[in-house]
Every structure is written in structure tokens, then in C-alpha cells.
Amino acid sequence: MIEIKDISKSYEGIDALKGVSFDMPEGQVFGLVGTNGAGKSTLLRCICGVCKPDSGEIIVDGESVYENPSAKSKIFFLSDDQYFFPGCTPAEMAVYYSTMYPGFSMERFGNLMDALSLDKKRRIQTFSKGMKKQLCILLGISSGCKYLLCDETFDGLDPVVRQAVKRLFINDMEEAGITPVIASHNLRELEDICEYVGLLHNGGVILSKDLGDMKLGIFKVQVVFKDPSSLETVKKNCSVISEDRRGSLVTLTIRGTRPELETLITSQVPVFYEVLPLTLEEIFISETEVLGYDFTGITK
Amino acid sequence: MTSQESQNKEVKTPADNKISFWGLLKEDLRHRRWMLVLSAVVQLLLGPVVTLFIYTEKKNNYIMGFDPVAGGEVARNFARSMVESLTGRYMPVIQIVIAFAGALIVGIGGFRHLFNRRMTDMVNSVPVKREKQFAVIFLNGFLIWLIPAAVSMLFTALIATSQYGAYGFGEEIASGCLRNVLGAGFVFLLVYALVILAVTLSGTVFNAVLNIAFIGFDLIIGYWLIYILCQDHFNNFMDFPLSEYASLWLSSLISAGIWGMEIASPYYALSKNMGSDVLYVFSLMATVLIGIFNITLALIIYRSRKSEEAESGVFNRPYRFLSRTINSIFAGLICSMVIFDIMGIYDNATMTGWQFFFTVVFSFLFYGLIEMIHARSFKGFFKHKVQMALTVIASALILAVFIFDLTDFDNRIIPQSSIESAKVQLNIGVRGDDGRMYERVQGKEGFIRRIDDDTFRSSHYSYWDITPEQAYRVITAPKVYYDMDGLYIYDPVTKIKEGPVLPIVNEHRVFRSIGLIADRKAGFDFKRNYTIYDQEFIDEVLRSEGYKESFFPLQCGELGYPVSISVRGTKDYYDIQVPDELIRPLMDAYIADFNRNYGLDYLVGSYDEDCWLSFSYNVVIPENELTYYPGEPGQGKKGYYNVTMDIFLSDEDTESYKILEEYYGIEPHLEDESEIDPAYVYEDSSYDPSSF
Numbered sequence: 001m002i003e004i005k006d007i008s009k010s011y012e013g014i015d016a017l018k019g020v021s022f023d024m025p026e027g028q029v030f031g032l033v034g035t036n037g038a039g040k041s042t043l044l045r046c047i048c049g050v051c052k053p054d055s056g057e058i059i060v061d062g063e064s065v066y067e068n069p070s071a072k073s074k075i076f077f078l079s080d081d082q083y084f085f086p087g088c089t090p091a092e093m094a095v096y097y098s099t100m101y102p103g104f105s106m107e108r109f110g111n112l113m114d115a116l117s118l119d120k121k122r123r124i125q126t127f128s129k130g131m132k133k134q135l136c137i138l139l140g141i142s143s144g145c146k147y148l149l150c151d152e153t154f155d156g157l158d159p160v161v162r163q164a165v166k167r168l169f170i171n172d173m174e175e176a177g178i179t180p181v182i183a184s185h186n187l188r189e190l191e192d193i194c195e196y197v198g199l200l201h202n203g204g205v206i207l208s209k210d211l212g213d214m215k216l217g218i219f220k221v222q223v224v225f226k227d228p229s230s231l232e233t234v235k236k237n238c239s240v241i242s243e244d245r246r247g248s249l250v251t252l253t254i255r256g257t258r259p260e261l262e263t264l265i266t267s268q269v270p271v272f273y274e275v276l277p278l279t280l281e282e283i284f285i286s287e288t289e290v291l292g293y294d295f296t297g298i299t300k
Numbered sequence: 301m302t303s304q305e306s307q308n309k310e311v312k313t314p315a316d317n318k319i320s321f322w323g324l325l326k327e328d329l330r331h332r333r334w335m336l337v338l339s340a341v342v343q344l345l346l347g348p349v350v351t352l353f354i355y356t357e358k359k360n361n362y363i364m365g366f367d368p369v370a371g372g373e374v375a376r377n378f379a380r381s382m383v384e385s386l387t388g389r390y391m392p393v394i395q396i397v398i399a400f401a402g403a404l405i406v407g408i409g410g411f412r413h414l415f416n417r418r419m420t421d422m423v424n425s426v427p428v429k430r431e432k433q434f435a436v437i438f439l440n441g442f443l444i445w446l447i448p449a450a451v452s453m454l455f456t457a458l459i460a461t462s463q464y465g466a467y468g469f470g471e472e473i474a475s476g477c478l479r480n481v482l483g484a485g486f487v488f489l490l491v492y493a494l495v496i497l498a499v500t501l502s503g504t505v506f507n508a509v510l511n512i513a514f515i516g517f518d519l520i521i522g523y524w525l526i527y528i529l530c531q532d533h534f535n536n537f538m539d540f541p542l543s544e545y546a547s548l549w550l551s552s553l554i555s556a557g558i559w560g561m562e563i564a565s566p567y568y569a570l571s572k573n574m575g576s577d578v579l580y581v582f583s584l585m586a587t588v589l590i591g592i593f594n595i596t597l598a599l600i601i602y603r604s605r606k607s608e609e610a611e612s613g614v615f616n617r618p619y620r621f622l623s624r625t626i627n628s629i630f631a632g633l634i635c636s637m638v639i640f641d642i643m644g645i646y647d648n649a650t651m652t653g654w655q656f657f658f659t660v661v662f663s664f665l666f667y668g669l670i671e672m673i674h675a676r677s678f679k680g681f682f683k684h685k686v687q688m689a690l691t692v693i694a695s696a697l698i699l700a701v702f703i704f705d706l707t708d709f710d711n712r713i714i715p716q717s718s719i720e721s722a723k724v725q726l727n728i729g730v731r732g733d734d735g736r737m738y739e740r741v742q743g744k745e746g747f748i749r750r751i752d753d754d755t756f757r758s759s760h761y762s763y764w765d766i767t768p769e770q771a772y773r774v775i776t777a778p779k780v781y782y783d784m785d786g787l788y789i790y791d792p793v794t795k796i797k798e799g800p801v802l803p804i805v806n807e808h809r810v811f812r813s814i815g816l817i818a819d820r821k822a823g824f825d826f827k828r829n830y831t832i833y834d835q836e837f838i839d840e841v842l843r844s845e846g847y848k849e850s851f852f853p854l855q856c857g858e859l860g861y862p863v864s865i866s867v868r869g870t871k872d873y874y875d876i877q878v879p880d881e882l883i884r885p886l887m888d889a890y891i892a893d894f895n896r897n898y899g900l901d902y903l904v905g906s907y908d909e910d911c912w913l914s915f916s917y918n919v920v921i922p923e924n925e926l927t928y929y930p931g932e933p934g935q936g937k938k939g940y941y942n943v944t945m946d947i948f949l950s951d952e953d954t955e956s957y958k959i960l961e962e963y964y965g966i967e968p969h970l971e972d973e974s975e976i977d978p979a980y981v982y983e984d985s986s987y988d989p990s991s992f
Contacts (some may be wrong), residue, residue: 052606083418096327101320101427
């Protein structure tokens with residue numbers, strides 16, 4: 001398990017992370033989502049030991065990670081813009097990583113390269129952006145590391161490769177017990193694969209929980225009341241995150257369990273109501289709106 | 301396999317395996333193959349290939365008819381000359397230049413990931429401790445230079461031995477090549493340490509190169525700034541614990557080169573000029589310690605360096621502060637010195653005003669400029685306004701300390717009892733031709749050596765011994781003192797200033813300083829320059845036995861075989877070549893004149909004064925009787941070497957003049973034949989101090 005304990009990190013006076021604390025359980029795909037500049041990349045760079053937090057500590061399987069080869073050997077960092085040595089081929093990069101990660105499997109790397117039709121002896125600088133991303137993922141998977149930290153890794157992959165990578169992750173989770181940590185803006189993508197989600201905004205963590213639990217605790221309710229006071233009664237008796245009106249149809253984003261909400265709404269005798277689960281993207285937007293991350297007025 | 305089983309298996313694999321140092325070394329080298337290839341090509345081209353080239357070139361230029369196959373003395377001499385060139389003269393220079401360039405390229409190239417954020421992320425994310433990474437990169441860099449250098453020198457030794465070993469130089473060649481590698485290795489490691497320190501402080505290559513210059517030269521620039529400011533603005537007291545050469549250890553780059561040359565070749569014993577034995581050992585130790593300090597500091601900085609420093613200019617706060625502050629102060633003070641040189645060597649209020657103006661302006665500009673470079677942004681210019689203002693004020697204050705002697709430094713007098721021994725140098729020209737002088741090689745009759753002014757002017761060779769009493773008289777004698785409005789005479793004992801005796805005009809330049817080195821009983825030597833008013837005292841010093849011994853060693857025949865003498869100096873004796881039969885008598889007469897009346901009259905001359913004659917000796921000195929550098933044997937290229945000496949002689953009752961007069965029947969025109977005024981000459985102008 002990766003334990004993030006109250007870490008803060010600033011760059012030239014700008015706070016990138018402010019007292020972030022949460023755990024990343026192992027054996028699950030962890031999605032790290034956040035607004036632009038929320039500190040997702042910084043957090044990943046801290047977790048893999050590239051950056052030293054100004055304060056706080058990151059514990060990987062009981063060991064502090066910074067400058068600790070034992071802890072770092074369990075982590076492979078797939079940067080959003082991975083570096084490859086100039087003029088290098090995938091085979092040469094594999095040799096580099098096999099030196100750094102003794103658990104690196106050249107056989108597996110070769111098989112995966114063949115499976116994705118990537119040429120091991122072609123210069124990486126001639127690869128497309130997507131091919132570089134694929135190579136990067138294959139290096140990470142072949143490294144034998146327990147934790148794969150993926151920063152915007154799915155960006156630039158075509159849908160077929162994306163599905164293939166997801167399958168690889170799931171397969172390795174089952175067979176080798178890896179824990180992918182995926183930071184991305186593509187929430188629909190994460191929703192398909194992630195089981196656990198951490199939501200960052202403005203250098204702090206808003207929430208971190210199981211995606212299923214998260215979805216069970218927040219709903220979108222579309223409702224039409226005859227009497228306007230009924231709406232006010234509902235709003236008073238639950239935690240409304242956002243509200244949108246289209247004529248008489250009111251759409252509310254509300255925290256709470258489905259039975260609680262249904263009981264509350266039916267008690268006010270609505271003309272029509274429907275309780276819908278939120279997508280991860282909707283949860284993200286709702287949660288960040290509450291914190292003032294709202295640009296709906298940009299066209300006014 | 302259950303999930304728990306698979307997790308247990310996974311955890312074991314990477315964490316329990318250690319990454320071998322050798323594996324890291326190999327991997328790092330794999331990505332620096334180009335450096336190894338470059339190093340090998342350069343080393344082999346400038347080692348064995350140059351050896352063969354020099355053989356061809358020397359052979360063609362050597363005495364005609366030489367046949368190396370025939371052997372004999374000529375061939376042996378040729379072989380000796382070649383071995384000397386290879387192991388002692390050319391090759392050490394080549395090897396040390398390669399070591400300098402190699403350390404720069406390998407140092408910057410090895411740690412190039414510090415200039416690239418993506419590469420830094422990759423390097424810092426792998427499970428290797430930073431000190432291990434540092435050690436791998438450091439060692440690989442050294443090996444990239446060392447292995448080709450050793451192989452190159454081995455080939456060089458083999459080639460040279462195959463050519464000259466038959467003449468018994470095998471051992472000399474082997475030891476010479478080994479010395480080359482050791483000397484160049486010393487240079488490489490010292491420069492490498494400095495380069496790595498500069499690189500770890502930098503986020504870009506440009507800043508790294510700039511930091512190499514700053515760290516490499518800042519100390520010595522500071523030393524010389526203070527030294528020159530003292531010379532410019534202090535009239536009585538100059539107190540420096542280090543000679544000019546000893547100060548060189550303050551620059552890691554320069555001292556590395558000097559010591560490297562000394563290790564590599566017996567012909568480049570430059571460090572001996574650093575002064576006393578104590579200073580010699582001190583400067584070597586200081587050089588090594590600075591190297592160790594540099595690499596240790598580099599490791600500490602590397603370990604704690606933040607990844608985000610890559611691609612930034614300079615991130616390290618303490619260094620940024622020191623660098624911009626020190627260098628902007630230096631810039632301001634250097635500028636004030638330039639103004640001082642442009643506007644004359646005397647103080648006045650206007651010039652002082654300009655000095656302060658330009659000091660302030662250039663400190664300000666350099667501070668902003670360095671800030672911009674460090675921050676990699678034009679907006680960086682005013683990033684630290686308060687610090688900038690304080691730095692500019694500090695520059696002006698430091699200048700004021702020297703101009704107005706705020707510390708009363710100029711009035712210090714050391715006690716006579718503290719002086720063990722002393723020697724002086726008079727900066728009013730030395731016998732010789734355009735900055736060269738010739739002096740006897742002690743203990744080797746018939747040998748003279750040439751001392752080039754640029755190289756050896758300030759070394760101890762141009763000093764002569766005086767007694768501690770005389771030294772104290774130099775220290776306490778009334779000095780010429782320049783103030784804002786004129787020229788004063790200042791007594792350092794009574795601290796009474798008389799004058800102004802002259803307004804500030806060019807005339808004051810006739811007063812030249814005496815350089816005094818006092819060996820203090822307490823420890824280090826002290827070097828001081830005094831501008832002395834008392835000409836009789838200067839004459840006394842000049843007429844001492846020490847001066848005669850040091851500067852007029854010419855005895856009849858010691859100059860070898862004179863072939864011609866020309867006389868010039870008056871309109872009657874303008875550039876006359878004396879006949880052959882007059883050469884020997886004239887030389888003998890000159891030597892006799894000198895021994896009878898050596899001193900100031902023989903020291904200086906002026907081409908535009910009637911009462912001076914100038915002799916030019918064109919002397920041919922046989923091969924092996926001339927030395928180029930102190931203490932080391934040398935040979936003329938064709939076996940002979942022409943030496944031209946200009947010496948100056950008054951016509952006051954001199955034997956040599958009588959010979960000329962007798963032969964040519966021409967009397968020189970003298971304004972006052974009964975008296976010859978000593979003239980102090982400075983840059984082709986003369987001044988007669990009796991006129992005031």
C-alpha cells in the first residue's frame with residue numbers, strides 16, 4: 001500500500017501540494033483525477049521519489065520512498081513525456097531498465113513488443129507519439145514493479161491499444177498483483193478501469209475512496225414539483241451540491257444514499273422524479289464546482 | 301495462483317535483488333560511447349601520431365647530412381633532443397590541454413541529465429541512490445579520459461623506444477610518458493571536480509560554463525582586484541602575503557595546470573616561482589584540498605538537488621546570492637580600475653567621481669544581468685531590488701576604503717626587528733632590450749640566461765638582497781604621496797605630509813617605486829611597493845654589492861664571442877658599427893667602467909639625451925652556453941643564438957668613451973661636463989628632480 005501522509009510541495013513559492021493525505025490500496029487500479037494544476041503530476045513524482053516533499057512522508061509497503069532503492073524498486077514511473085536516450089532503440093531502453101530493475105523480464109518485453117507490432121530495433125525518435133506511449137507502458141509492465149505510476153498514459157493511444165493496455169493491467173493485477181496508479185483527465189476512461197479514485201484540486205485532496213462507494217453516495221435527481229415549497233423542503237433536508245432548472249424540471253446533485261433520497265422526494269409528492277447515478281465526470285464537476293471551480297459563466 | 305501468493309512472489313523479485321555497481325558502470329558507459337571514441341581518437345592522434353610527425357619534422361630540420369642509421373654522437377644528440385621534446389616539452393602541454401578539454405566535456409556530458417527535466421525524472425525515478433549514481437558517472441568520466449590516455453602514452457613510449465631506445469633513452473622515455481599521464485591525470489581530476497561542482501549548481505549548459513568561470517577564477521580575481529586597488533590608491537604601504545605566483549593556487553583551473561605541468565615535465569617547474577618552500581608546499585596542499593572540497597561539495601549538492609532544478613538557470617539559493625553579489629562587486633571595481641588607467645595614475649576629485657559613478661553603474665548592471673541569467677528571464681533583472689541596492693552600495697564602499705584609506709591601512713609600519721632578510725627591485729628599467737634582461741647563471745661560468753620581462757619580471761630573479769636595516773629605511777623613508785590637488789612628500793614615521801610640492805601633472809611620474817620583499821621572522825614573506833622620494837638612498841641601494849652581483853655579472857669573455865658593437869645615443873654617435881678591432885677593447889673598457897662605477901648611471905638611459913651613449917652588443921653565443929629558462933639547459937636551433945643587448949653608459953670619464961673618442965675624434969656635446977644628473981626614466985620621458 002502507498003500511504004501519503006500530509007505532504008506539501010511548492011515550486012518557487014507556488015504551492016503544488018498542500019497537506020495531501022490518503023492511501024492507495026494495493027491490488028486495485030487507482031485513478032488520480034484533478035483539475036489542471038491540481039498537483040497530480042507532482043504527487044506522482046513525489047511517490048516515485050523523483051521529488052522530495054517539502055514536508056510529510058510517502059510510505060510504500062512500510063518504507064519511506066525518497067532515496068530508498070528498496071522502496072523505489074517497487075515503483076515504475078511512466079511520465080507523461082517519457083525520456084528516451086537520443087538515438088536509442090526499444091531494445092536498448094529495455095537493457096537500461098533491466099539494469100535498473102532486476103525484475104525486468106526481457107522475454108515479456110519482447111513478447112509484448114511483438115504483440116503490439118513494435119519494432120525493437122527501430123530508433124525511438126522515429127516513433128509516433130502513440131508508439132512512444134506504448135513502448136513506455138510495455139517497459140513499465142515488463143519491469144516487474146508492483147506499482148505502475150502512469151501520468152496521462154492513455155493520452156495519444158488509439159482505442160484498440162487502449163483496450164489492450166487495460167487488459168494487460170487487469171491481467172497483471174490478477175497474476176502479478178500490480179497496482180496501476182493512473183493520473184488522467186479522461187474520466188470516462190478511468191471509470192472503466194479504476195476501482196479507487198483520488199480527487200485533487202488546487203494542491204489538496206477533495207476525496208479519496210472506492211469508486212463504487214463514491215457513486216453510492218451521490219446522485220443526480222431530476223424532479224418536478226407542483227408546489228415550489230416542496231423543492232425548498234427537499235433542499236433543506238439533504239446536502240445539495242448543485243442545482244439546475246429547466247422550466248419546471250429541476251436537476252439536483254445530492255449527497256446521500258438512494259433509499260434516503262427516494263424517501264425524501266416521495267414525501268413531497270412530486271409530479272415526476274428520477275434518481276440517476278453520477279458518472280465519474282459528473283462527480284468531478286460537482287465536487288470541484290462546490291470549491292469554486294466553475295467556468296459556466298465564461299460565455300456571459 | 302491465489303492473489304496473496306502472486307503478491308508475495310512479486311514483492312520478492314525486485315526489492316531483494318541489488319543493482320551491481322559494475323552493471324551501472326557498464327550501462328552509463330553505453331550511453332557515453334561517443335565520449336570514449338572521441339577521447340580515444342584525440343589521444344591517439346595527439347600521442348603516437350604526433351610522435352611520428354615530430355620525428356619527421358625534426359629530422360628534416362636537423363643538421364644537414366645527419367644520418368640516424370649511422371649512429372654516433374650526432375644521432376645520439378638528435379635522439380636526446382627528440383626524447384626531451386616528446387616527454388618533456390611538447391607532450392606534457394598536449395596532454396594537459398587534452399585533460400582540460402576532456403574534463404570539461406566529460407564533466408558536463410556525464411551529468412547532462414541535470415539540464416533536462418525529463419531525463420532527470422527518469423534518472424531520479426530508478427531505484428539507485430544518488431551517491432551511487434554520482435560515483436558511477438564520476439568514475440566513468442575519469443576512465444573515459446584515463447584509458448585512452450594510458451593506451452596512447454603506451455603506444456607513444458613504444459614508438460619512441462623503437463626509434464631512440466638504442467641510444468639508451470628507454471628508461472627516460474618510459475618515465476617521461478608515465479609522468480605525462482600522472483600530470484595530466486592530476487589536471488583532469490582537479491578540473492573535473494570543479495566542472496562537476498559548477499554543473500551540479502546549474503540547470504543549463506550555459507549557466508554551467510558561466511559557473512565554471514566564476515568558481516574557477518573568482519578567488520584569484522578578488523585577490524588581484526585588491527592587489528591592484530592597493531597599488532593604485534595606497535602610496536606608502538602595500539602588504540601582500542602571497543607572491544604573484546603563489547596567488548595562482550587561488551584559481552583551481554590555473555593551479556591545476558601549473559602543478560600538472562610540474563608533475564608531467566621537469567622542464568616546467570613553474571610552481572617553484574611561488575615563493576618560499578612553505579608557500580610551495582602550502583600551494584600544493586591548497587590545490588589538492590580545493591579539488592577535494594569541490595568534489596565533496598558537488599556530491600552533497602547532487603544528493604540534495606531538487607529534480608525541478610533541471611532547465612532552471614541556477615536554483616541553489618546560497619550560490620545564487622554569492623555569485624551575483626561577488627561578481628557584480630567585482631565588475632564595478634574592475635570598471636573603476638579601468639577608469640583609473642584611462643584617466644591617469646593620479647588621484648583627483650573628478651576622476652574619483654567618475655570611478656564611483658562607473659562602479660555603481662556596472663555593479664548595478666552586472667547584478668541585474670547575472671540575475672537574468674540565473675532566472676532565465678528578463679524579468680529577473682529587478683528580482684531582488686533590496687539586495688541589488690545593498691550590493692551596489694557595498695561596491696562603492698569597498699572602493700571608498702581604497703581611495704580614502706578608510707582603514708588607515710596605508711600608514712602601517714612593521715618593526716625592523718621582525719625582518720629576517722630582505723630584497724628589493726627597482727621598477728625603473730633593467731638592463732636589457734625591450735623587457736629582456738640577462739644575468740649570470742650562478743656557479744656556471746660562461747653561462748648567461750635570458751629573462752623575458754613578461755614572464756619573470758616579478759619573480760625573485762629580478763630582486764637583489766639588501767640588509768634588514770636598509771629594508772627598514774625603505775619602509776620608513778619619506779614617500780611620494782599623491783593627493784587630490786598635488787604631489788606631497790609624506791613621512792610615514794612622523795605622519796607629516798608636506799606640500800603640495802608639485803601640482804598634479806605628468807612630472808610626478810618620474811618617481812618610481814621600489815618593490816620590497818621582507819622575509820618576516822614570524823612566517824610568510826611580505827611584498828610591498830614604495831614610491832621613495834630620497835634619490836640618494838635609491839643610489840645607495842643601487843650601488844650595493846648585491847645589485848652588482850645580480851645585475852652586472854659580465855666579466856670579460858663571459859659573453860662568449862662578440863661580433864659587433866653599435867653605438868648610438870647622440871647625433872655624433874648615431875648607430876655606428878664599431879670596427880672589429882675595437883670590439884674586444886671596448887668590451888673590456890666597458891666592464892672596467894662598470895666595475896668602477898656601477899649604479900644608477902649604468903642602469904638607465906635615454907636616447908634623446910646627449911650625455912648618454914647606448915651600446916648594442918651583438919653577441920654570438922655557442923651552442924650549449926645559452927640557457928633560455930632559469931636552471932634548465934637549452935640549445936640553439938642551428939647551434940648558435942644571437943643576443944642583442946642594449947646597455948647604457950654615461951660619458952663621464954669612462955674608459956669605453958675614451959676609446960671611442962680616441963678612435964673617432966669626436967667630442968660629445970655636454971651641457972655640463974662636470975656633472976651628470978641622474979635621470980629617472982619612465983616610458984621614454986625623463987625628469988630632472990633637481991628642478992624643484
